Amino acid sequence: MSYSALLFxxxxxxxxxxxxxxxxxxxxxxxxxxxxxxxAGVLQPFRNLIKLFHxxxxxAYNASLLFRATPYILFACMWLAAALxxxxxxxxxxxxxxxxxxxxxxxxxxxxxxSLAAMDIGxxxxxxGARREMLVGFLAEPALLMVLFTxxxxxxxxxxxxxxxxxxxxxxxxxxxxxxxAVAFIMVLLAENAxxxxxxxxxxxxxxxxxxxxxxxxSARHLAxxxxxxxxxxxxxxxxxxxxxxxxxxxxNGDWAALPIALLLVFMKLLIGGAGLALLETLTAKxxxxxxxxxxxxxFLLAVLGLLTHFLLEVPA
Amino acid sequence: MNIPLTAQIINxxxxxxxxxxxxxxxxxxxxxxxxxxxxxxxxxxxxxxxxAYSSNQSHLYYSAGLTLLLKVLLLPWILHQLIRRxxxxxxxxxxxNIPTVMLIGLVLVIFSFNLAAPISQMAGTITKSTLGIxxxxxxxxxxxMITRSKxxxxxxxxxxxxxxxxxxxTSATYGMPMVVELGIALxxxxxxxxxxxxxxxxxxxxxxxDLKHMEKLKED
Numbered sequence: 001m002s003y004s005a006l007l008f009x010x011x012x013x014x015x016x017x018x019x020x021x022x023x024x025x026x027x028x029x030x031x032x033x034x035x036x037x038x039x040a041g042v043l044q045p046f047r048n049l050i051k052l053f054h055x056x057x058x059x060a061y062n063a064s065l066l067f068r069a070t071p072y073i074l075f076a077c078m079w080l081a082a083a084l085x086x087x088x089x090x091x092x093x094x095x096x097x098x099x100x101x102x103x104x105x106x107x108x109x110x111x112x113x114x115s116l117a118a119m120d121i122g123x124x125x126x127x128x129g130a131r132r133e134m135l136v137g138f139l140a141e142p143a144l145l146m147v148l149f150t151x152x153x154x155x156x157x158x159x160x161x162x163x164x165x166x167x168x169x170x171x172x173x174x175x176x177x178x179x180x181x182a183v184a185f186i187m188v189l190l191a192e193n194a195x196x197x198x199x200x201x202x203x204x205x206x207x208x209x210x211x212x213x214x215x216x217x218x219s220a221r222h223l224a225x226x227x228x229x230x231x232x233x234x235x236x237x238x239x240x241x242x243x244x245x246x247x248x249x250x251x252x253n254g255d256w257a258a259l260p261i262a263l264l265l266v267f268m269k270l271l272i273g274g275a276g277l278a279l280l281e282t283l284t285a286k287x288x289x290x291x292x293x294x295x296x297x298x299x300f301l302l303a304v305l306g307l308l309t310h311f312l313l314e315v316p317a
Numbered sequence: 318m319n320i321p322l323t324a325q326i327i328n329x330x331x332x333x334x335x336x337x338x339x340x341x342x343x344x345x346x347x348x349x350x351x352x353x354x355x356x357x358x359x360x361x362x363x364x365x366x367x368x369a370y371s372s373n374q375s376h377l378y379y380s381a382g383l384t385l386l387l388k389v390l391l392l393p394w395i396l397h398q399l400i401r402r403x404x405x406x407x408x409x410x411x412x413x414n415i416p417t418v419m420l421i422g423l424v425l426v427i428f429s430f431n432l433a434a435p436i437s438q439m440a441g442t443i444t445k446s447t448l449g450i451x452x453x454x455x456x457x458x459x460x461x462m463i464t465r466s467k468x469x470x471x472x473x474x475x476x477x478x479x480x481x482x483x484x485x486x487t488s489a490t491y492g493m494p495m496v497v498e499l500g501i502a503l504x505x506x507x508x509x510x511x512x513x514x515x516x517x518x519x520x521x522x523x524x525x526x527d528l529k530h531m532e533k534l535k536e537d
């Protein structure tokens with residue numbers, strides 16, 4: 001491992017930390033514009049985080065160690081996940097540690113902890129949110145895995161770096177299977193990040209909450225870490241989507257000259273992706289919780305179809 | 318993988334057709350269903366034009382144009398007029414269980430992929446691998462006709478099935494002779510008019526477009 005690669009990993013780690021709230025702010029700003037509001041500005045998530053970090057934390061009497069540890073675990077998981085995804089360059093020293101299956105595992109670990117912490121205090125809303133989160137999670141996970149398997153069968157590896165290199169370096173090839181995978185991935189992204197058709201991130205109505213219901217008991221720095229972790233998770237999913245479906249322009253192994261262009265391209269892709277997400281969220285209505293299994297079932301089905309069309313159309317007979 | 322770009326575009330169109338077939342299967346709103354049908358016609362006409370370009374079959378350009386005219390513009394326009402006059406524009410079907418239907422659809426896709434595999438090995442066309450998808454979209458439209466109880470979605474399913482057959486013809490043998498295609502186009506158009514008249518008759522007789530009423534032989 002060279003020092004430059006190490007340096008690069010550190011830069012990416014720092015960058016995702018800063019980029020995640022910015023992306024969230026951008027999406028919220030786009031939503032505000034689309035809904036004819038003036039919006040709070042792109043920097044609002046930072047202001048929220050600073051405000052929360054300056055407050056004193058309040059804990060319930062019966063909060064256990066688990067409740068206090070969970071924000072840190074969650075933050076660490078999401079930071080790791082976001083730092084692992086090769087989006088700027090394929091030369092990341094941390095990336096070979098984890099393949100796509102382990103990446104899904106990291107998300108699952110975070111989900112287990114947040115659900116346990118939500119049930120730790122024993123309030124009704126917390127456990128309700130935890131159960132709903134588990135429902136959405138266990139339906140989203142196989143769909144996400146199938147999407148990743150489609151990419152894996154194309155590149156014949158489960159390592160993220162190999163997948164991205166295989167997809168980015170080959171001459172331009174239209175993969176029909178990846179269209180299915182992309183649609184399924186967008187559905188999983190919406191469900192996993194508690195975005196509008198599945199959950200409303202801005203809701204104040206407890207009965208319809210999923211993600212928000214779980215973190216009702218958190219305050220101050222704990223809440224700040226959890227919100228930051230959610231932003232990181234959104235960034236991780238967006239960059240994963242970019243890495244899988246739009247990997248062009250990534251700086252290849254050790255090519256430092258290509259880095260500024262790669263940075264600019266990723267920035268543009270995130271801007272467009274964020275605006276697209278905001279548009280999608282504005283156009284769709286939140287669905288009832290009982291419709292969510294149907295939604296996620298469709299995502300899984302599309303992912304399976306992607307795999308099938310790969311074997312039909314893309315494997316030379 | 319060294320597939321020529323035109324074949325890639327055709328494969329892409331084929332998978333889009335499959336995607337649209339599933340979207341139609343799961344779509345509850347009649348208006349969106351008709352828009353999806355128009356989109357299916359558009360993708361079909363693009364893929365036909367690409368096949369025509371890559372295989373130098375000039376008659377396929379005509380059928381692409383015919384598809385565009387008939388299935389993207391005329392038929393959806395007629396359907397829009399119909400649902401506006403029948404006042405079912407915002408109708409929503411809630412009868413069937415979508416995940417089950419989708420799973421059956423998945424089984425149908427696997428079945429038709431297997432069915433098409435030996436045929437496409439024998440075919441020499443550039444589009445041979447898309448035959449499985451063509452058969453799948455025929456079967457999926459058929460499934461859609463079976464699962465729907467209202468009249469308009471059933472007709473849309475019928476038209477979508479014709480789209481699938483057309484795609485199968487292009488992918489297996491570079492399309493049918495022009496006379497046959499013109500005949501089919503005319504048949505579809507006339508069928509659409511007749512079915513449109515039927516809609517009004519059904520509604521006059523049963524006060525609704527739900528075909529469940531037609532299962533009874535006598536009035537209670």
